[in-house]
Amino acid sequence: MAHQSDPGDLLKMADLLTPAAIRAAATLRLADHLGAGTGDVAKLAELTGTRPDLLELLLRHLRAQGVLTCDDDGVYSVTELGERLREDHPESLRGHLTMDGLHGRAALALVNLLHTVRTGEPAHETVFGRGYWETVNEDPDFVEALEQSATGQQLGWGAELILDSYDWSRVGRVVDVGGHSGTILMELLRRHPHLNGTLVDLKNVAEVAGRRFAAAGLADRTEVVVGSFFEPLPAGGDVYLLSAVLADWPDERATAILRRCARAAGPDGKVLLAEVNLRVPREIPESAALELWLRATMPAPVRSVEQLKALAAAAGLRLVWEGPATSVRSILEFSPC
Ligand SMILES: C[S@@+](CC[C@H](N)C(=O)[O-])C[C@H]1O[C@@H](n2cnc3c(N)ncnc32)[C@H](O)[C@@H]1O
CATH class of the missing domain: 3.40.50.150 (Vaccinia Virus protein VP39)
Structure with a gap:
């Protein structure tokens, strides 16, 4: 049977808001704060250095996506899905999702994938004004992320x-x-x-x-x-x-x-x-996606x-x-x- 396409699917696929909201939550450690019992918006805003009105919008959007839940008194907590945003979760994804981490920096370059497709050049520089390694290596905020990624690092890529x-x-x-x-x-x-x-x-x-x-x-x-x-x-x-x-x-x-x-x-x-x-061998279903990721950060x-x-x-x-x-x-x- 032919696949019935819904035009709404295309809009959902092209949405940039939800990925950005999830990454903002990871960067702000929202799941950790909520897990520690701070579910009240005002307190959460104070802890994360955010504006309560805007933070509330972020929380509501994440609730709509099933990442958070909220009780009748307006107190938020994480769902089973949102648990993975906690730093101390055994299968934590927080390190992959923070905007200021090593992976996050590479991911954000994708917003200008068009530049890479047009020119073959990595998009990273057009987004951040500097090459990937310069942003990572000359910014003091990255030292902690580097320490973490170096801990227990194994040889990779056939080294x-x-x-x-x-x-x-x-x-x-x-x-x-x-x-x-x-x-x-x-x-x-x-x-x-x-x-x-x-x-x-x-x-x-x-x-x-x-x-x-x-x-x-x-x-x-x-x-x-x-x-x-x-x-x-x-x-x-x-x-x-x-x-x-x-x-x-x-x-x-x-x-x-x-x-x-x-x-x-x-x-x-x-x-x-x-x-x-x-x-990436073409037989791998995600090969095009993987190569586009690579090409957005390296030439x-x-x-x-x-x-x-x-x-x-x-x-x-x-x-x-x-x-x-x-x-x-x-x-x-x-x-x-
Ligand atoms: C893909 S990593 C390779 C690391 C390592 N040689 C390996 O095989 O795992 C590229 C390395 O080049 C470094 N790098 C980037 N620009 C550099 C520069 N201008 N001078 C020295 N090192 C640089 C980065 O900091 C990074 O450690």
């Missing part, structure tokens, strides 16, 4: 290839360029006790990495440098590792990063490019090995070793020419 396929026995110091909060570097240093590491990244994540290294007892084998890979990188490394970094940059900027690595490595050093390929989630080699050549790098590629990751070693 095992870096640990397993490369011969680290020849290396004294690895410089992890754009090393984020240090998950890969920590694992490398744990597996190879002879190895020392320098991590270079922007302010917030580099500082989180430093604290993680100290907590893991690796402070004496690590150095953390707050800096940009568009500026000169610390010299003295045997290998300059770039893991999952170039996907965030268009060709010209990616070449500039590779050039910085080449210069810092010098004639005896190496550049190890362990780039991701985030193509080049999918580059072939040949394209990576061409970028490296443009940066004055000569291929000396090509490791095994997986569907999500390749690994290429270069020498400055």
Whole structure:
């Protein structure tokens, strides 16, 4: 039987209000406050620093969506659905839904998806005026979100290839360029006790990495440098590792990063490019949605090995070793020419 379409469905699908209201609730910790027994609008407004009249509208809308409920005295509480907005819920979604969290920042870029579709450029910059990583890394409000996301972080996107396929026995110091909060570097240093590491990244994540290294007892084998890979990188490394970094940059900027690595490595050093390929197989039903998400925040989630080699050549790098590629990751070693 043919599907009967209701024009109202289209309006519901295109609605931006409910997603924004749910994210506002997560950001304001409304479910936590309600769970702790503050169901009265005036008190809630005081606790959350909001205007009572506008907060009431938000609460009423969330009630209409089944996220909250309200008793006859006007006291609100969360429904079973709304419980997931609590921070202490075992399957809490709050971290995913806050507007000022790492996921939230990426999600908000979608409001200008049209820009991405028109130009191929990430929408993020048009919404926030700065690139994704700059907003995350230069804003003190993100430190807590970064600390949380770093806790217990596992290797992702096929990063095992870096640990397993490369011969680290020849290396004294690895410089992890754009090393984020240090998950890969920590694992490398744990597996190879002879190895020392320098991590270079922007302010917030580099500082989180430093604290993680100290907590893991690796402070004496690590150095953390707050800096940009568009500026000169610390010299003295045997290998300059770039893991999952170039996907965030268009060709010209990616070449500039590779050039910085080449210069810092010098004639005896190496550049190890362990780039991701985030193509989502078309057979996966949500593949288009996933790729649109990625493209709204990063310009080049999918580059072939040949394209990576061409970028490296443009940066004055000569291929000396090509490791095994997986569907999500390749690994290429270069020498400055
Ligand atoms: C996708 S993450 C990759 C992190 C890590 N290398 C990995 O494989 O998990 C990109 C990293 O580049 C960093 N980054 C962005 N812009 C940067 C810049 N201008 N200088 C240094 N690091 C930067 C980000 O802070 C982030 O940690």
